[in-house]
Amino acid sequence: MSTILECKNLSKAYGNKTALSHIDLALESGHIIGLLGPNGSGKTTLIKLINGLLTPSEGELYIDQNPVGIESKKIVSYLPDHTYLESNLKVREIIDYFKDFYDDFDEIRAYDMLAKLQINPSDKLKTMSKGTKEKVQLILIMSRRAKLYVLDEPIAGVDPAARDYILDIILSNYDEDATILISTHLIADIENILDEVIFIKNGQIELTSSVDEIRESQGKSVDALFREVFKC
């Protein structure tokens, strides 16, 4: 197992507003990790730094031993918290774009997941419900053979009945030595697939732990511990 992501004394401020403060973090490959914290705690800021959409105010960030840049972008598959796909396109046209754009895009995997979720590749995005659009975007992101998947609120718009099914599909399609970092508020829905959690509060790491450790040492679920730690 190797370190897929490392933050050293990482800070980010927007003007005089500190969003992340002196974060030290190392993530091992081969795990599914929940990035959990209340609104405004710094999750999206960290995710944007990982993806090179923001630059640190201080400190360093390495992905698979490389600083964030062209090399790291080749191995990170990123699902942002908003839709950016052109809504006038059909799903199969977007798949063609992804194939051209990413060497590691696995078309067969994408069509297989679409079929399992009964999404017609000939449909245009603009004809789909918000939840179905989110499913399509997630399928595209998970169809890359990336080393690190970074998912910002992946199932927020998906109905509860479909969430487990989607999570199963994600799990059955990703390589076991890859890493998934998931930011979510839907902890109870997702905690069964998590190996590790990071609790983040006011831009600082409050806790990093394996899920098993939380259950064994605290005798509670991640969701219950989160509610306790972040009680308003």
Ligand SMILES: Nc1ncnc2c1ncn2[C@@H]1O[C@H](COP(=O)(O)OP(=O)(O)OP(=O)(O)O)[C@@H](O)[C@H]1O
């Ligand atoms: N562009 C910006 N300009 C100024 N402040 C910002 C900007 N983006 C985020 N912030 C601030 O940085 C802090 C962290 O925000 P961030 O979006 O990273 O939190 P989050 O944990 O992702 O929140 P949520 O769960 O609500 O999505 C917040 O206080 C937020 O107001």
